[in-house]
Amino acid sequence: MPVFGALQTAASGMNVFRTWLDATADNISNMQSVSLTPGGAPFKSELVIAQANGDVNDTANHGAHVVEIARNADTAHPLYDPTHPLADPVTGEVNYPGVDLGVEMVNMVAAQRGYQANLQSFQAAKDAYQAALRLGH
Amino acid sequence: MTITPITALPSLPSVTGVASPTAPGSPEAAKSFSELVSSGLDNVQQAQSSADSLAQQAATGDLTDLHDYMIASTQAQLATDLTVTVRNKAVDAFNEIMRMQI
Numbered sequence: 001m002p003v004f005g006a007l008q009t010a011a012s013g014m015n016v017f018r019t020w021l022d023a024t025a026d027n028i029s030n031m032q033s034v035s036l037t038p039g040g041a042p043f044k045s046e047l048v049i050a051q052a053n054g055d056v057n058d059t060a061n062h063g064a065h066v067v068e069i070a071r072n073a074d075t076a077h078p079l080y081d082p083t084h085p086l087a088d089p090v091t092g093e094v095n096y097p098g099v100d101l102g103v104e105m106v107n108m109v110a111a112q113r114g115y116q117a118n119l120q121s122f123q124a125a126k127d128a129y130q131a132a133l134r135l136g137h
Numbered sequence: 138m139t140i141t142p143i144t145a146l147p148s149l150p151s152v153t154g155v156a157s158p159t160a161p162g163s164p165e166a167a168k169s170f171s172e173l174v175s176s177g178l179d180n181v182q183q184a185q186s187s188a189d190s191l192a193q194q195a196a197t198g199d200l201t202d203l204h205d206y207m208i209a210s211t212q213a214q215l216a217t218d219l220t221v222t223v224r225n226k227a228v229d230a231f232n233e234i235m236r237m238q239i
Contacts, residue, residue, distance in 0.1 A: 003219075004212050004216075005216060007208060007211065007215075008208075008210055011204065011205070011208045013206045014202075014208075015202065018202060018204070047168075070159075119204075122208070122211075126211055126215070129215050130215070130218070133215075133219060133222050134220050136222045136225070136226055137222075
């Protein structure tokens with residue numbers, strides 16, 4: 001483990017939660033995004049998948065990283081609107097995304113709190129290192 | 138009412154996993170103080186230059202993660218503080234020896 005290892009560990013956590021925050025913002029912004037092809041599948045919400053660095057039982061590697069940003073399997077929300085230019089010509093329905101705003105808001109708060117927790121552990125590590133340096137004074 | 142006598146404490150298990158100390162003069166301990174200081178300065182230089190490049194990215198708007206710059210600058214600051222503290226200690230020790238009456 002390097003000298004300032006706790007700082008790097010907190011930084012990896014910040015990256016994960018920043019990515020999650022970005023994903024929730026993207027999901028909320030695309031709540032009404034329909035497909036450009038009439039009757040096509042709409043936007044599917046993004047799902048950030050994080051994993052520990054190294055094996056789960058590995059004590060040599062610290063921190064976490066984002067493995068992939070997957071697409072959620074949420075079902076589209078069809079709305080009958082035959083005058084819409086992107087409506088299905090047969091059924092007259094427009095497929096709206098199945099993004100749940102409530103779920104996204106909860107995810108946003110969780111991501112925000114996770115980011116803040118990593119900031120706090122970074123601050124604690126920094127304070128500890130500075131206190132150790134003050135030993136010499 | 139009977140009072141139960143105090144029994145002897147069970148013996149502690151032996152400590153495992155502690156590495157035996159390396160003998161002085163072994164390759165690990167052979168690094169001189171000047172080598173340690175110069176390798177420490179190399180680390181400081183590395184931390185400073187990475188903080189510098191991130192600061193440049195922040196100024197040009199290419200920085201994707203704001204915290205990356207703050208982390209790099211904090212690490213550079215801590216590394217510099219550590220080097221300055223070690224150097225001050227060495228200079229103090231030298232001055233103390235120079236003041237010694239013979």
